[in-house]
Amino acid sequence: AQSVTQLGSHVSVSEGALVLLRCNYSSSVPPYLFWYVQYPNQGLQLLLKYTTGATLVKGINGFEAEFKKSETSFHLTKPSAHMSDAAEYFCAVSERNTGFQKLVFGTGTRLLVSP
Amino acid sequence: DVKVTQSSRYLVKRTGEKVFLECVQDMDHENMFWYRQDPGLGLRLIYFSYDVKMKEKGDIPEGYSVSREKKERFSLILESASTNQTSMYLCASSLSEDSGRGSTGELFFGEGSRLTVL
Numbered sequence: 472a473q474s475v476t477q478l479g480s481h482v483s484v485s486e487g488a489l490v491l492l493r494c495n496y497s498s499s500v501p502p503y504l505f506w507y508v509q510y511p512n513q514g515l516q517l518l519l520k521y522t523t524g525a526t527l528v529k530g531i532n533g534f535e536a537e538f539k540k541s542e543t544s545f546h547l548t549k550p551s552a553h554m555s556d557a558a559e560y561f562c563a564v565s566e567r568n569t570g571f572q573k574l575v576f577g578t579g580t581r582l583l584v585s586p
Numbered sequence: 587d588v589k590v591t592q593s594s595r596y597l598v599k600r601t602g603e604k605v606f607l608e609c610v611q612d613m614d615h616e617n618m619f620w621y622r623q624d625p626g627l628g629l630r631l632i633y634f635s636y637d638v639k640m641k642e643k644g645d646i647p648e649g650y651s652v653s654r655e656k657k658e659r660f661s662l663i664l665e666s667a668s669t670n671q672t673s674m675y676l677c678a679s680s681l682s683e684d685s686g687r688g689s690t691g692e693l694f695f696g697e698g699s700r701l702t703v704l
Contacts, residue, residue, distance in 0.1 A: 480626065503691050514590070514676055514695030515629075522691075561628060565691050572688030573619070573644075578628035 473498045473566045475577035483583040490549040492580050494562030497543065503565035504545040505574065506536055510558045521545065532556070557584045592677050592696035599703050605664040607699050609677030616682045617689045618660035620652065623674040623698070635660055636682070667703045675699045
């Protein structure tokens with residue numbers, strides 16, 4: 472079965488600083504990879520996804536992620552953090568099991584942004 | 587605006603009670619999912635459905651059942667609630683891949699139902 476590891480349950484940055492959230496996956500076949508964000512008291516929403524093609528993927532709110540096959544990584548970055556980025560972020564990988572493709576989520580990383 | 591609506595944001599139930607969590611989507615999606623979210627464990631898949639009346643077990647189906655009588659509605663049932671089922675429950679829906687072999691991976695989530703079992 473595929474799995475996702477998110478390093479760091481909490482990441483703290485100052486407003487304006489670089490945001491880096493780490494995600495590593497295990498997969499025996501080329502995966503689809505996703506980042507979701509959950510703002511307080513809300514459900515998750517899709518930030519960005521990688522399926523095929525360009526390995527640098529741009530998402531909403533200035534976030535981007537790069538698929539690195541050699542490192543089995545899909546880290547999420549944003550050049551300059553904003554207070555509104557404070558949320559929990561989940562990395563996910565597609566898993567094809569018994570013919571049906573569904574997502575496996577990581578345990579999440581809570582991003583804290585200080586003024 | 588597309589929407590997944592969960593019937594209750596907060597519920598408090600007693601051990602042994604039967605609990606129904608309802609989810610409705612207005613996007614005509616084929617696939618619907620129930621996850622539970624717990625601190626430090628992320629999201630874990632309980633059940634999913636890829637068509638009306640079809641259901642498949644996820645990773646943690648024990649103690650749960652589901653019903654999908656209509657395309658837009660997917661219900662999660664706790665036959666006899668227990669304290670270890672206290673959690674946040676998230677419903678999601680998605681389109682199918684062109685191949686029909688599963689979700690596109692772009693899930694649309696409801697706001698969640700926080701269940702406390704006493």
